[in-house]
Amino acid sequence: MKILVVGGNGTIGKTVVNRLKEKHEIIVAGRKSGDIQVDISDIDSIKNMYKETDKLDAVVCCAGAAKWAAFNEMTEDDFYIGIKSKMMGQVNLVRIGKDYLNDGGSITLTTGILAEDPVYMTTNAAMVNGSIHGFVTAVSQELKNGLRINVVAPGLVEDSAEKYADFFPGHSPVSMQKVANGFVRSIEGKRTGEIIRIYE
Numbered sequence: 001m002k003i004l005v006v007g008g009n010g011t012i013g014k015t016v017v018n019r020l021k022e023k024h025e026i027i028v029a030g031r032k033s034g035d036i037q038v039d040i041s042d043i044d045s046i047k048n049m050y051k052e053t054d055k056l057d058a059v060v061c062c063a064g065a066a067k068w069a070a071f072n073e074m075t076e077d078d079f080y081i082g083i084k085s086k087m088m089g090q091v092n093l094v095r096i097g098k099d100y101l102n103d104g105g106s107i108t109l110t111t112g113i114l115a116e117d118p119v120y121m122t123t124n125a126a127m128v129n130g131s132i133h134g135f136v137t138a139v140s141q142e143l144k145n146g147l148r149i150n151v152v153a154p155g156l157v158e159d160s161a162e163k164y165a166d167f168f169p170g171h172s173p174v175s176m177q178k179v180a181n182g183f184v185r186s187i188e189g190k191r192t193g194e195i196i197r198i199y200e
């Protein structure tokens with residue numbers, strides 16, 4: 001399969017790319033890194049990216065930002081950081097990307113455990129993760145030409161544990177292997193509309 005991995009040079013993205021490239025042709029997109037540059041918070045940038053990739057068998061997004069701050073310090077604009085990037089960035093990857101996918105292709109988005117098990121200072125991430133779960137469940141009914149869509153929701157991953165462990169008290173980091181398996185399940189399996197939780 002020809003697979004585009006947006007954010008394929010990030011912590012999760014690298015693991016996903018390393019696994020997928022054993023069997024598939026991979027194009028990596030990133031803000032600054034990768035084969036193609038894209039800013040998912042900018043619709044024109046997404047359109048230009050897809051023009052460069054041409055037809056694909058799968059699109060994977062391992063990118064998306066949200067504001068990490070205490071609720072009482074969050075401005076309205078702070079909330080728009082997650083809405084524009086992790087939420088609408090991923091929704092727009094689907095809106096535009098569906099026309100670049102071959103019949104039977106798939107889209108796999110990324111959210112995280114914060115949708116259901118938020119820690120302190122994560123109102124923005126929890127909000128947009130939850131909204132992507134609703135979006136994937138709903139849009140899976142409407143995609144044409146056999147297109148499938150799923151979302152992988154990892155817990156704190158092992159490769160980020162050292163940096164973020166203090167923010168996730170009592171959480172057990174999930175192995176990179178298990179996270180990669182979630183993406184393989186979405187891309188190579190047949191299910192659609194699935195929230196693939198990798199929490200332990």
Ligand SMILES: NC(=O)c1ccc[n+]([C@@H]2O[C@H](COP(=O)([O-])OP(=O)(O)OC[C@H]3O[C@@H](n4cnc5c(N)ncnc54)[C@H](OP(=O)(O)O)[C@@H]3O)[C@@H](O)[C@H]2O)c1
Binds near residue numbers: 038
């Ligand atoms: N790390 C975790 O423990 C964890 C757990 C659960 C969920 N998640 C979620 O998984 C996703 C990836 O996390 P990560 O830790 O792998 O992040 P990361 O290491 O910061 O990597 C992010 C990747 O996305 C790209 N990127 C960032 N903003 C972008 C934008 N606006 N447009 C296009 N590409 C962009 C970056 O490109 P450049 O390389 O060019 O900078 C980088 O390749 C995030 O949504 C995160 O919330 C992470």
